[in-house]
Amino acid sequence: MKKFSSVFRSFLISYIVILIIPSIAGFMSYRTSISVTQKVSIENGVTQLQKSKEILERRMAEVEGFTRQLAINPDLNVLMNEKSSGDQANVYGIWKMLRSVLTFGQTNDFLQQFYIYLGNYNVILTPGSAYFRPEHFYDNFRYEDATLSEWKQAVLGKTHRSEIMPLRPFVNKGTATSVVTYLQSFPLDSFSGSSPAVAVVIIDEKTIANLMTGITDRYGGWSLISDAEGRTIASQGTDMPDMAKLAEDKHFDKDKTSQFYDDDLVITIRSDTNGWVYQAGIPRQVLLENANQIKFMTWTVTGIALAVGLLVGLVLAYRNSAPINRLVSVVKEQFGKEESETASRNDYDFLHGNIAEMIRNSNRLESELLRQVPLVRDAFLKRLISGELQSREEIFAAAAQANTGIYGHSGYVCIVQIQGYTGMDSVEILNELNAARLILKQTLLDLAGFTLATDWGSDRVVIVFASREAETGTEFGRTEIAALLDQLSRKAFDDYKITFTVALGDQFAAETEVNVSYEQAKQAIEHALHSNRKGIVWYDETRMESATYYYPLDMELRLIGTIRAGEAEEARRIVQSVVSLNTEQRELSVEMWHQLVGELKGTLLKLLDQKMFIESGVFESLKDRIISIQAADRRAIQSEIEEIANAMCDVVVSRKNDSHTRTVEQIKAYVGDHYSDSELTLYRIAEQVERPEKYISQLFKDVTGSNLSDYLETVRMDCAVKLLLENRYTVDEISSRVGYNSSHSFRRAFKRVTGISPSSYRQSAEG
Template identity: 80%
Template sequence: MKKFSSVFRSFLVSYIVILIIPSIAGYISYRSSISVTQKLSIENSVIQLQKSKELLERRMAEVEGFTRQLAINPDLNVLMNEKSNGEQTNVYGIWKILRSVLTFGQTNDFLQQFYIYLGNYNVILTPGSAYVRPEHFYDSFRYEDQSLAEWKQSILGKTHRSEIMPLRNFNNKGTMTSVVTYMQSFPLDSFSGSSPAVAVVMIDEKTITNLLTGITDKYGGWTQISDVSGRTIASLGTGVPDMKVLAKDTTFDASKTSQFYNDDLVITIHSDTNGWVYRSGIPRHALLEYANQIKFMTWTFTGIAIVVGLLVGLLLAYRNSVPIHKLVSVVKEQFGKVETTERNEYDFLHGNIAEMIRSSNQLESELRRQLPLIRDAFLKRLLSGELQSREEIFAAASQANTGIYGHSGYVCILHVQGYTGMDSVEVLNELHAARLLLKQALLDIAGFTLTTDWGADRIVIVFASKEAETGNTLGRSEIAGLLEQLSRHAFNEYRISFTAAFGAAFQSETEVNVSYEQAKQTLDHALHADRKGVVWFEETRLESATYYYPLDMELRLIGTIRAGESEEARRIVHSVLALNTEQRELSVEMWQQLVGELKGTLLKLLDQKTFMESGLFEQLKDRIIAIHATDKRSFQTEIEDIAGVMCSVVISRKNDSHTRIVEQIKDYISEYFSDSDLTLYRVAEKVERPEKYISQLFKEVTGTNLSDYLEQVRMEHAIALLRENRYTVDEISSRVGYNSSHSFRRAFKRVTGLSPSSYRQTTEE
């Protein structure tokens, strides 16, 4: 152990430090857990009490709403305004009132027991019964601490405006209970003296306390409700302190929502509606039950972990110090170096081995980084025909650590649709993302990645199989099915569509470039014919080679005119004629065919809706048909002039089309602005255009961002709803398309400078 003592001590100290650090972190975590657990328990209790308060206030609001409905009841108003004529009573009117109030107690348990007193008839009406003398009602229903005269004077003989009498003992047909009494005189504008009628609702304490059981059922303790004067409205549980003593205690802060008082957590909530105070007391031991469990488990497992960690540290320190010493000995023998007294074993090993490892890692990292580029370069060389022999192909494939996975197959070019003529940084970024998504989807579906980018909107794929080894080649139907699956996935997930062009089948690695060239011809034909989906080389027709007017040049001319670029269209026409007149000597028949091809190109463009709906259709058609090929210079001038006129028509129609698209976007937003899921993606899907395209287009035409316009529409409707004053702010936020009222309030204030509530108040004033 002596010769290993230095390394051994180093390991042991390290393990002890490693053991101490998580122990400290565990202790901090434990303290945080205790604090968070306590905080969550308090927050949950506050929320529970808040919910009970809100529920009780809603029920009391329903009671008040009941009295408001009675106030506008025409039958009650008739009875109140009738003058008593001796012993005659409006029996029919009383019967109608009894019938109309009969159902209220069935829908709200706070309205189980109420009565209406008519002063002119001296009659008390209850659901299903009428007492022609108040004394009869008092015999069955009375407050224990109140005589008949006091009852008549304080309740029947006074005017009440939404008055609530606190908890009092009540005799209900011989059954003792406690009730909270709500009183409202009629008509509602009664202010002094006696009123024609009064409605009295008696709410049983048990009915109220049923709404407060959430906290007491979970933790025990007590819950109490008192009015602004400190009188008890309802009380539940055991150990309720004297509120008057509590209010005088200087250690108790009545303004705090939660605080510990004696051995209880006291939660206090004040009602802004009626001034009631809701208090709940939770025993400390019940509140911290889960925290104490965490405490016990934490200390138990921490102690066990420390003891086991020390034993394991001793063992590992010894085991790890032995190989270090042996490695130092090997390095001394191999490199002939001796560590100095100033350097420890680790410094010695680092000085002799670190540089060698670093160099090796750098080399390996560089090779890995270059490998994808080497593979891509190999495939591009194979497609372009640079690799002539099979040996050369095999050598290059071995260097790139790849191959084409077979000897026969097809070369395919995927052309991403929808971006022709659109050149911008955003579009190029979208095309780059589209290529990556297509290649990843192909990898997930087909299980291979023999692809390379060729241009901004094209991907070249080599489908190959080892026919000689497996006896089963990758067939056209299988490839078509694979691409169909890829097309559905790309469109459904990312709204990417493409055209797939195939060359003829190759039977050897040396024929791959031939299939690729044929695939390019196939793609040119597909784009020229505006074909979608999968197009095979056998389905295309090869152009004549006697004059030079390739398909890609025709497509460039068509695309240029479609884009309205007059100067570029003239340049292409000039280039085509220059190549066929200056660099070639065409016969009369070939010249006539070339003229026919150019005229055909213009006529094909003329068949499009853009030109057919313009007023120049017939004029342009006649000019194109009337072109003569006798004078080459005049022919070129006429073709260029016609192309320029067509470009001007396109520019005019494009401006109109842009306006129509913007109007379509506005109509769609006007219809669905209330949908919180309305996004740029959905708008783009509606107008069938890319998201970047419609965003830029809307900004160019209107001068406003699409998101700002949507917010403006929502704010206009929100303002209209606020003026109507029929909905709450939360309801309005939902109706104008916001997921949360907070987001709506923030947006409304940003746009108008006022909060919704302030705006509504200003409008009302």
């Protein structure tokens, strides 16, 4: 370890520095994330309280609007201005008035309980009935801290102008609760000690407190609403501090929106409308729960990372320093350096000097290799044309090695046959041919600006015309190639008296098909020489007799696979390709044609001998059609096979559709049985029908036209409507029975689907 110590220390120190820098950056990010998380949590709490305040003020404004509507109610004005004559009362007017105020409570739960006192008749009107003796009303609805006479004097006997009585204990038909009271005398401009009529709205504390559940349900803690004098309007939650002590605490700033007090974050918002104060206390540990999780995970991960990083640094320092030391030893040994000669030199300096020398040698070798590049490229092109390179990966690797390529994925292979030297093989003739090949390649380079050509024998040059759009913005088509070769022919003859015949294969669509185009060009050039044709000969212009038909195994398997998948269009294309290859590009004998038709019929019969086709109602008819195909009528064979393939694809598609319908029905049945389960998810439904989640989601929408989540919600709402009409359960109980975790979520969903709240729906149905 002694001889590794300097290099080892260098590596280890660098690793430690690299480890410390991101650790510092991580710590800064951690502090920032803690601060941001805390800020976001506080902002969320303030926003939630602000929303509760806005909703409450809107509801109270609706209550005030209700009293304004009463003030202009003609029936109430008539009753107020009538004079009572003993025991006689305007029963019809009172009944008419009762009907006109009956529906107010259906749209605002703050108006569920209210009454109107008519002083001239000494009668109290409620949405449900009329009390001709106030004491009878007070027997059922009274303040626990007020007697009947105090109630008459404070509520019925005074003039009230949008007055709000703070929270007081109240008895509602024997049930103890606490209420906030809103009072308004009529007419609105009453200033005397008493008024003809008084409207009193009794708002249960729970109704107001429900508006604050968004905070307490989410964070816990407590919430409080008080009026401008500090009197309680509504409160909710646990562990509420002594508010009087909190108000007297000098460290508590009443004008501050959010601040920590003991272990709670106290959020305070004051209403500009009525001066009410909205406060919420959120436990510190709940508020900073996310921040604490980040803190725990950060310290845990940082500790583990530091420990593992140090261990890895030690291992890497040793592992990386050992090869350098061995390299130094090898270099010393190879260059014959003695230990005494290098003792005073740093190992890195020693390596630098000797590696520089090796680089110089490498550069000289590279220069020599560059001289060999044309030979390497020529060898690559020959291998590509001859088909030695089988796969795209092999072609790309060989092209990279030769620092070349074919400049595109599609094109044509061309063979240029120099004329006039057939049967001559003297040294002078070979030299002339060599010169002619060089002239043709150089002329092509001058005309086209590039060359992808190689010598093939003594009198042939093979040229690859490929798309060069990515390189030059041009693309070779048949017209461009013909024009270029014609120009090459004229220039070669005019300048050098060289004549040649050209043959081109069909277009190749990928690098792996270059050999196929070359083989076609070979056949075309042989055909041209045999028939003594001049100029340019294309492969598709030659028709050659073939002793065998073309229907390889891979094409048969592709046809079988497409029909099994129900892809009728692709199956039709394959059939057309088979017929085209054996009629347009081959001259088959009658026997070969009959064998080809027999092979196609055999393919279809193999497909037909499967369960899905045997069980279908068209098995026998398809079998008879396949057997009855006659090879003599070549024109009708293609259309008949296409029709049979299409019919088989229809069977496959029909079976798929039936399977899809059964799956959807299975999903609907499962949802119908388990919609009341709040844990019912897409994953559980997919598990039940044994299909992937994405598959059943898309399948359900394709078959039914609606999303699965919308269908589940519809089922739940239909059941909720039935339970509401039965009137046996509360809204909270119904929300649980139809699969909702909270009544708030149920109410929102019900209103989104039906347009009204559950309570309003039930009341309208009863009415």
